[in-house]
Amino acid sequence: MTAAAPLWTLAKDNIMQSYPAFTAVPARRAFVRPEPTLVHYQHPQPLYPPPPDPPKKTKPKREWPAAVRQYVQRSFATENSLPDISREEMEIKLKKVISDAAESETLHTVDWENLLLPQGMIQAERAVNPNYANVTSTWRDQIPNPNMQETNGFSNGIFSKKRKSSELVLEQTEQEAQPPWRSTNPRNAFEDRLTYPDKRQRSEVVGKNPSKSQFSLETRRRRFEGGANGAPSPLPYLSPKEDSPMQDVDRGPVIGTSQILEKKYFRLTSAPNPATVRPLHILEKTLDHLKKKWKQENNYSYICDQFKSLRQDLTVQHIKNDFTVNVYEIHARIALEKGDLGEYNQCQTQLRALYSHNLGGHPTEFKAYRILYFIHTCNRTDMNDVLADLTPVEKKASAVKHALDARSALALGNYHRFFQLYLETPNMGAYLMDMFVGRERLAALTNICRAYKPDVKLRFITEELGFESDEESARFLCDHGGQDFLEERDDGVRLLTGKIGNVFEGAKNVAFRKVDIKGQI
Numbered sequence: 001m002t003a004a005a006p007l008w009t010l011a012k013d014n015i016m017q018s019y020p021a022f023t024a025v026p027a028r029r030a031f032v033r034p035e036p037t038l039v040h041y042q043h044p045q046p047l048y049p050p051p052p053d054p055p056k057k058t059k060p061k062r063e064w065p066a067a068v069r070q071y072v073q074r075s076f077a078t079e080n081s082l083p084d085i086s087r088e089e090m091e092i093k094l095k096k097v098i099s100d101a102a103e104s105e106t107l108h109t110v111d112w113e114n115l116l117l118p119q120g121m122i123q124a125e126r127a128v129n130p131n132y133a134n135v136t137s138t139w140r141d142q143i144p145n146p147n148m149q150e151t152n153g154f155s156n157g158i159f160s161k162k163r164k165s166s167e168l169v170l171e172q173t174e175q176e177a178q179p180p181w182r183s184t185n186p187r188n189a190f191e192d193r194l195t196y197p198d199k200r201q202r203s204e205v206v207g208k209n210p211s212k213s214q215f216s217l218e219t220r221r222r223r224f225e226g227g228a229n230g231a232p233s234p235l236p237y238l239s240p241k242e243d244s245p246m247q248d249v250d251r252g253p254v255i256g257t258s259q260i261l262e263k264k265y266f267r268l269t270s271a272p273n274p275a276t277v278r279p280l281h282i283l284e285k286t287l288d289h290l291k292k293k294w295k296q297e298n299n300y301s302y303i304c305d306q307f308k309s310l311r312q313d314l315t316v317q318h319i320k321n322d323f324t325v326n327v328y329e330i331h332a333r334i335a336l337e338k339g340d341l342g343e344y345n346q347c348q349t350q351l352r353a354l355y356s357h358n359l360g361g362h363p364t365e366f367k368a369y370r371i372l373y374f375i376h377t378c379n380r381t382d383m384n385d386v387l388a389d390l391t392p393v394e395k396k397a398s399a400v401k402h403a404l405d406a407r408s409a410l411a412l413g414n415y416h417r418f419f420q421l422y423l424e425t426p427n428m429g430a431y432l433m434d435m436f437v438g439r440e441r442l443a444a445l446t447n448i449c450r451a452y453k454p455d456v457k458l459r460f461i462t463e464e465l466g467f468e469s470d471e472e473s474a475r476f477l478c479d480h481g482g483q484d485f486l487e488e489r490d491d492g493v494r495l496l497t498g499k500i501g502n503v504f505e506g507a508k509n510v511a512f513r514k515v516d517i518k519g520q521i
Contacts, residue, residue: 067112068098075117082119093118253318255279261286265309272316280319286310287327300338307331311350325354325361332366336431341373348373365427368399372432375407378512383407399426406433415444419466439511441465442480446508449501458486458493480507 074080075094081087097118101107116124256277263278278286287310294303307327314324332347348366355363367386374383387404394400402421409418418440422433444465448456458470467473470493477486477495485500486493 065107065112068101068107071112071115071117072098075119080117080119082123085119085122089122090118093122097121254316256282256313256317258282261289262306263309263313265305265312268312268316277316278313280317280323283310283313283319283327284323287323287330291330294334300334300340303334304331304340304343307334320354320357320359322360325351325359328354329361329366332369333428336369336428339431339435341435364394364397365399367394368397368403368427368429369432371400371403371407372429375403375410376432376436399429402426403429410440413447415440415447416464419444419464422466437466438476439508441476442504442508442511445504446501449497449504452497454498455487455494455496457491458495461495480504 072094075090081090097115098107101110254272254274254277256279257274258276258278259282260278261282263276286306290303290306290310293299307330310327311331314320314327328347328351332344332351335341335344335347348370351361351363351366355361355366367390370386371383374380374386390400395404402425406418406421409415409421419437422430422437425433445461448461448464458473461467461477462470462473465473467476474486474493477483481503482495482500485496485503487496488494
């Protein structure tokens with residue numbers, strides 16, 4: 001009689017059969033690598049099924065009745081606007097009327113055709129409560145207006161992006177493509193949502209607007225357009241605040257009443273106050289005063305601040321005449337003398353626009369400065385544009401001809417001719433050439449070290465590279481690693497060109513590697 005096997009051994013055998021301790025692998029009978037066999041394991045089923053996903057709650061889409069859309073159109077119509085009620089007040093009132101009707105579920109029962117417009121409601125409330133206008137105005141000042149942009153990025157104390165002149169042109173094009181009743185309120189999201197409930201309709205209206213990229217090339221040029229000889233022109237950096245006591249920008253240029261000669265420069269953050277703006281006859285006296293102060297004190301930080309304030313008063317009053325050209329030219333020359341390329345570039349940009357209106361000045365002198373400036377910045381694209389715009393008469397002018405000769409000498413590698421022109425620079429072009437003559441001297445020294453071996457006289461380098469004395473040329477060589485390659489002999493100091501060539505080559509590469517085109521002080 002055989003005894004029955006214990007229960008624990010039967011459980012062990014079942015477990016071994018269900019979960020073997022090893023994986024069977026077939027024996028390898030050839031040198032070909034066998035294909036791997038995949039062993040699939042069955043994961044144990046969960047004890048409880050996962051809970052079902054909760055149903056998604058979809059927000060019902062509100063359908064605005066046609067009467068409500070027509071009511072919104074009549075509210076934004078130009079003929080229904082009132083001068084004493086701003087657009088912001090009307091929008092707030094309109095939104096409140098429609099929101100109250102939607103919450104009370106009376107959108108379909110209200111007589112929208114005969115309902116009083118928001119403008120009329122505001123007038124009625126003002127008649128009942130005289131303090132209503134002051135409360136609304138104070139509250140409206142705390143709301144940021146996206147249509148107001150400032151030069152320094154602030155609008156009523158709220159940070160915003162700087163407004164570009166291309167955006168002004170884009171708004172005019174959009175207003176022409178939109179229906180008349182929408183031209184009073186461009187890009188109003190609340191109005192679009194009610195008037196165009198279908199997204200496809202809204203995309204069709206937006207798709208008709210042109211791209212902003214076509215206006216990018218006219219960003220700087222349009223700053224002075226439309227205002228030649230004192231004619232009004234748009235000022236993108238002024239913010240028309242409706243309840244401000246200062247003059248509205250849309251009404252024309254500011255007429256200053258200030259009688260002071262000196263005024264510190266402050267960047268405008270709102271519409272200019274006529275009481276702090278100097279009129280033209282005071283600005284003329286200010287210019288004479290600043291020229292005397294510059295000769296006496298030679299304080300550049302003070303003069304630059306005063307000239308920027310003077311230019312700002314000219315801009316806000318839309319004054320564009322020969323006096324404006326004279327102010328920008330004097331400021332540009334002073335900035336060149338002090339090496340302030342940032343301020344010089346601002347003046348040069350405005351002078352290009354002023355010269356296009358034939359307001360006088362010295363256009364050939366500053367066109368020569370532009371050529372020398374592009375030599376300094378190695379800007380071949382803008383250089384080609386300047387050369388293409390030159391007229392035969394301008395090419396014969398002494399300053400322009402000198403700048404063109406300097407460019408040609410560098411393009412041909414004729415350093416002997418270039419440094420002769422450097423010593424004969426007319427007007428104030430030498431200040432611009434001083435900014436890049438050092439790197440050109442290093443380039444010339446590398447060529448001299450290749451051509452003249454084993455040494456050359458220091459006097460030869462002084463004459464060839466436009467130095468004023470041997471001491472100046474020796475100091476330049478020592479500043480660039482040549483102090484160990486100067487030898488004093490009976491016939492004078494000589495430079496060992498056969499040994500120092502690599503030193504000057506490395507210094508030249510460093511000098512041409514990066515050009516600071518801003519130069520702001």
